[in-house]
Amino acid sequence: MTILCVRFQLPPTSEADLPRLLGMLEEFTPVVQALPPDGALADLRGAERYFGRDAVELASVIRVRSLALHGVDCVIGAGPGPMLARMALREAVPGVTRAVPDEPDAVAEFLADQPVAALPGVGTATARTLGDYGLDTLGRVAAAPLSTLQRLIGAKAGRELREKANGLDRGRVVPNAVSRSLATERPFGRDELDPDRHRRALLSAAEEIGARLRALEKVCRTLTLTVRYADRSATTRSRTLTEPTAHSPALTRAAYGMYEALGLQRARVRAIALRAEGLDPADQASHQLTFDPVDEKGRRIEEVADRARAKFGPRAVMPGGLGGARRGGRAA
Numbered sequence: 400m401t402i403l404c405v406r407f408q409l410p411p412t413s414e415a416d417l418p419r420l421l422g423m424l425e426e427f428t429p430v431v432q433a434l435p436p437d438g439a440l441a442d443l444r445g446a447e448r449y450f451g452r453d454a455v456e457l458a459s460v461i462r463v464r465s466l467a468l469h470g471v472d473c474v475i476g477a478g479p480g481p482m483l484a485r486m487a488l489r490e491a492v493p494g495v496t497r498a499v500p501d502e503p504d505a506v507a508e509f510l511a512d513q514p515v516a517a518l519p520g521v522g523t524a525t526a527r528t529l530g531d532y533g534l535d536t537l538g539r540v541a542a543a544p545l546s547t548l549q550r551l552i553g554a555k556a557g558r559e560l561r562e563k564a565n566g567l568d569r570g571r572v573v574p575n576a577v578s579r580s581l582a583t584e585r586p587f588g589r590d591e592l593d594p595d596r597h598r599r600a601l602l603s604a605a606e607e608i609g610a611r612l613r614a615l616e617k618v619c620r621t622l623t624l625t626v627r628y629a630d631r632s633a634t635t636r637s638r639t640l641t642e643p644t645a646h647s648p649a650l651t652r653a654a655y656g657m658y659e660a661l662g663l664q665r666a667r668v669r670a671i672a673l674r675a676e677g678l679d680p681a682d683q684a685s686h687q688l689t690f691d692p693v694d695e696k697g698r699r700i701e702e703v704a705d706r707a708r709a710k711f712g713p714r715a716v717m718p719g720g721l722g723g724a725r726r727g728g729r730a731a
Contacts, residue, residue: 401447401501402572403458404476404484406438407465408493420471423464427457432572436582436674438488440481442572458496479506480568485519486510489631506566511538516632518563523634524662525552525560540564581619582674583607590629590667597668601654602718604673609647612675613705618643620677622650624657629667636660643679647701650675 407420421439424431427450430442443454450457458475465471476487479501486509491497499509515535516526526535528551534540540548541564549557562569585600601624612619623637636657640649654673 401442401444401454402478402481402484403441403443403454403461404434404438404478404481404488405441405458405461405473406475406488407471407473409437409471416469416471420465420469423468424461427461430572430574432575435580440484440572455496455498462494462496478568481570481572482519482563482568483509483566486513486517489517503566507538507541510541510564510566511536513537514630514632515540516628516630518560521560522661523628523666525556528552537564580674580676580678581608581611581615581617582672583611584670584672586670587668590669592665592667594663597658597663597671598655600671601658601673602651604671605651605654606647606718608673608675609645609650609701610705612645612678613681613701615678616681617678618645618681619650619675620679621675622653622657623674623676624654625672625674626658626661626663626666626668627670627672629669631669634661637676643677645681 405424407417409416417433417435417437417439421431421433424439424441428441428443428446430445432440434440443457446457447453452460454477458477462473462475465473472493474488474491474493475496476484476489476491476498477496478484478487478499483499483506487497487499499506513536514526515521515529515537516523518537529535529540529548532547532551534543534548534551540560543561545557545561548561551557552560583604585604587596587600591597608619608622619640620643621637621639623635625633625635627633638653638657640653644650650673
């Protein structure tokens with residue numbers, strides 16, 4: 400086991416905390432990949448030799464340092480590659496590192512009963528298609544003929560899925576910096592099936608992202624939607640906006656578009672998150688001029704609403720679709 404996948408249990412509104420936690424990981428290895436808003440991958444191959452400890456032992460040291468120096472607990476998954484480390488993280492709990500041994504039989508045993516959707520990169524639609532043919536676990540996918548998988552989901556996707564289901568992890572940890580971004584999450588009090596409540600959570604999240612961007616005098620070029628499900632799997636989609644913006648209606652339309660494209664039907668959703676990425680100064684962004692008076696009026700109203708929120712609080716002005724709704728969530 401040489402790869403750790405770490406998720407820090409950051410408190411709300413702790414956007415500035417991840418870089419210093421990554422710095423703590425870099426005391427063990429320079430090969431650290433940020434997974435905003437609260438996670439990271441760390442390749443410990445060199446660290447195991449240097450410190451004379453294996454990855455699980457180093458994970459315990461990392462957890463203690465995170466608590467002692469930063470007051471932040473974490474959950475950690477370990478595996479021979481990034482994919483397996485990410486999957487191990489799903490079963491990890493604070494205080495105990497979930498590790499997948501670097502042995503073919505152990506990897507096969509770990510993967511066998513995992514749902515197909517637990518595999519990073521497999522969305523709900525693909526999992527549903529495979530499930531319709533009885534291929535609902537990675538063990539069954541691994542045993543299926545390659546031609547069958549390729550006929551169901553395509554030649555390249557079928558080949559990659561079969562490789563991953565058999566434990567072949569071609570991924571690697573790519574060192575990077577924390578992307579300049581803003582994020583917010585809307586967890587539900589219970590697993591939520593109602594699409595109207597999903598859309599209301601999206602509206603609330605987009606409104607918050609827009610307000611925070613405007614307060615920072617920033618615009619974003621990309622919006623990312625993450626939907627987390629009851630089985631702890633997640634689907635992530637990103638969309639590059641037609642122009643960099645901090646305009647809440649534009650962000651809401653993009654979020655709605657990504658949500659509708661998922662085609663969720665009776666999905667048990669546990670949380671919805673939005674992330675604005677590719678932030679640039681607002682005064683350097685171009686804006687397509689329009690002769691539509693409604694758009695210009697909407698932007699002026701938005702400016703007035705921002706001033707009211709700054710003076711009287713974030714709930715002073717809200718869209719009509721959120722009227723009477725209890726607004727909760729966490730920002731990152």
